[in-house]
Every structure is written in C-alpha cells, then in structure tokens.
Amino acid sequence: MNIARTVEDIRSLLFKSPGPVGLVPTMGFLHEGHMSLFNQARKDSKTVVGTIFVNPTQFGPSEDLESYPVNIERDIKLLESAGVDILFIPTRDVMYPDGFDTWVEVGELTTRLEGHIRPGHFRGVSTVVAKLFNIVRPSKAYFGQKDAQQLLVIKELNKDLNFGIDIVSMPIVREHDGLAMSSRNSYLTSDQRIAASVLYRSLKTASRIYLTGEKSAGSIRKEIENVLNEEPLASIEYISLADIKSLCELEFVEVECLVSIAVKIGTTRLIDNIVLHPKELR
Structure with a gap:
C-alpha cells in the first residue's frame, strides 16, 4: 500500500494506477462499518483509494474535534x-492552505435534521468531499447509510456539480445488540454502552408497529420517544x-420514509x- 500525504503525491500515484478507481473517504479510527466499504470497493475496483482526514470544518466550536479518536498506525x-x-x-494545511476561502454548500437538504x-456542518462536509472527488477523480465512492442525511447531501452535490x-x-x-458501529462509540463507558442499545430498540419498535399497519408519523414518533425515555442515560x-x-x-x-434519531x-x-x-405492507 502506498501512502500519500500531499495532493501532488496522490495524483502521481493515481496517474500510474489502473482504473476503475474506488474511493472510500473516512476520518479514521476504523471499525467494521468502514471495512465493509473498503471490501466492496475492492470487489468493484482495480485501484482502491482510502483517505483519513479529521475534517475540522465540519465540527462546531463546542464539538469533539480535539478529542476525536485517532489511531493511524492501527x-x-x-x-x-x-x-x-x-x-x-x-x-489540515494540505486541505486548507493559507488563504483558502472557497466553500461548497448544498441547499434545502442541509437545513434539516443534522x-x-x-x-x-454540511458546508464542511460538502467542501471536503468535493475536494477529495476532485483530487482522486474516482469512478465510484463509498459511503455508509448510518449517516443517511450526509449520503443524500453527497448524492445531490455529485449530481449538481x-x-x-x-x-x-x-x-x-x-454490534451484536444492534448499536450502529461508530468511531464515537469509543467514548462510551461500560454502563453507557449498555444503555446505547436503546437507540436500535426504539427503531425496531417503529418498524414493528408500522408493519402492523400504523401509518401515523406522530404515533410512530411517540412510540420511539417512549422507548428512548425508558433509558435514564438517554x-x-x-x-x-x-x-x-x-x-x-x-x-x-405513505412514501419511503427515513426514520432517524x-x-x-x-x-x-x-x-x-x-x-x-x-x-413491505403489500
């Protein structure tokens, strides 16, 4: 595996690499969710490119940029x-050199939820993803459904640009109890880790009552809330x-619905x- 640390280095490596190229952007501290993306890229591509960059522009001032987990050697x-x-x-200086002042913003999709x-947040995500797309110029890029809104934003960016x-x-x-794999799970204490399984339980409750015929979003939302409120740490x-x-x-x-919490x-x-x-109701 070749490691590149500058734009010039990676472009030189890509110039000599066969296509198609598959890109998997990450912020590192990899887990099985990330590895599923790389495994699929390996099946689809002659050349697989991974990136590790903890992107500072997608973190707010009170968020966890400075404490975000890092283990590059692993x-x-x-x-x-x-x-x-x-x-x-x-x-950071490679991606955002002195004087950098060009930003990518996707519209309506980024005004909701996250x-x-x-x-x-999404201005930072969109900008760094656009830069990586331009640097690597892959045939395919791989993202996880866990960050569902991010996935929609990236699809819109890809189409519009x-x-x-x-x-x-x-x-x-x-995980075995349904908790979605995330680098931030490493922050959880043992008690918190047990408590965190309530997220998936609440979503499974939503799925169950929907499949019994409940179509009221308000009623489904209330059932999710009830399950989450059973957990004191949530x-x-x-x-x-x-x-x-x-x-x-x-x-x-009555249409395909993203239930997100x-x-x-x-x-x-x-x-x-x-x-x-x-x-699924038919």
Whole structure:
C-alpha cells in the first residue's frame, strides 16, 4: 500500500494506477462499518483509494474535534490487510492552505435534521468531499447509510456539480445488540454502552408497529420517544420521520420514509436510522 500525504503525491500515484478507481473517504479510527466499504470497493475496483482526514470544518466550536479518536498506525494495518492500494493522509494545511476561502454548500437538504442542529456542518462536509472527488477523480465512492442525511447531501452535490461519480451506499453495520458501529462509540463507558442499545430498540419498535399497519408519523414518533425515555442515560435531540428524498417531515408514512434519531448517551451524541418501505405492507 502506498501512502500519500500531499495532493501532488496522490495524483502521481493515481496517474500510474489502473482504473476503475474506488474511493472510500473516512476520518479514521476504523471499525467494521468502514471495512465493509473498503471490501466492496475492492470487489468493484482495480485501484482502491482510502483517505483519513479529521475534517475540522465540519465540527462546531463546542464539538469533539480535539478529542476525536485517532489511531493511524492501527488504521494503516487494517487497510493494508484489506488490500487498499493508496492511502491519502493529508494534513489540515494540505486541505486548507493559507488563504483558502472557497466553500461548497448544498441547499434545502442541509437545513434539516443534522443541518439544523449543527449549523455549518454540511458546508464542511460538502467542501471536503468535493475536494477529495476532485483530487482522486474516482469512478465510484463509498459511503455508509448510518449517516443517511450526509449520503443524500453527497448524492445531490455529485449530481449538481456534474462529478459523474457512482455513489455507492452501503448498509449500516451493527454490534451484536444492534448499536450502529461508530468511531464515537469509543467514548462510551461500560454502563453507557449498555444503555446505547436503546437507540436500535426504539427503531425496531417503529418498524414493528408500522408493519402492523400504523401509518401515523406522530404515533410512530411517540412510540420511539417512549422507548428512548425508558433509558435514564438517554437524552433525545430529535426524532424524525421524513420523506427519504426531500427530508420533509411526514404526517403519514405513505412514501419511503427515513426514520432517524439523534440521542445523547451521557455526553456522547449518537445517530441512527432505518427506512420504512411502503411495499413491505403489500
């Protein structure tokens, strides 16, 4: 595996590499969810490129940029074993050199859910992803469904800016008790880790009552809230039942619906989601 730390280095490596190229952008501290993306990219691509960059522009002033978990040596070993060809590990100065002042902003999709709670977050995400797309110029790029809104934003960015990349969505990878794998799970104490399983339990409750015929978004939302409120360590930020394309909140689940939640367990903020499919009722 070749490691590049500058734009010039990675472009030189890519110039000599066969296509198609598959790109997996990450912030590192890799887990099985990340590795599922790399494994799929390996199946699809002649050249697999991974990136590790903790992007400062997508963190708010009171968020966890300085404490975000990092273990580059471990990540390198994992990616070598997964058959990744090129790993790009830029510094902040490489991605945002002195005088950098160009930003990418996607519109309506970024005003809801995470965008509402975390102002500026998606401007940072969109900008860094656009830069990585331009630097690597892959045929395919791989993202996880756990960050469902981010996935929609990246698809919109790709379409509107004519990158022409095939955006591949991969399913959420979960722990044995259903907790979605996340680098931030490492923040949880043992008691908090047990408590965190309530997120998936609440989403499974939503799926169960939907499949019994409940279509009222308000009723489903209330059932999710009830389950989450049974856990003393859980603090709800939002519960959303939204049209999966526009992220507009629904009154009745009659189209494909993204059920997403943001919950704090102690001080650790976790997100998760499932999709309700009307065709499942037929």
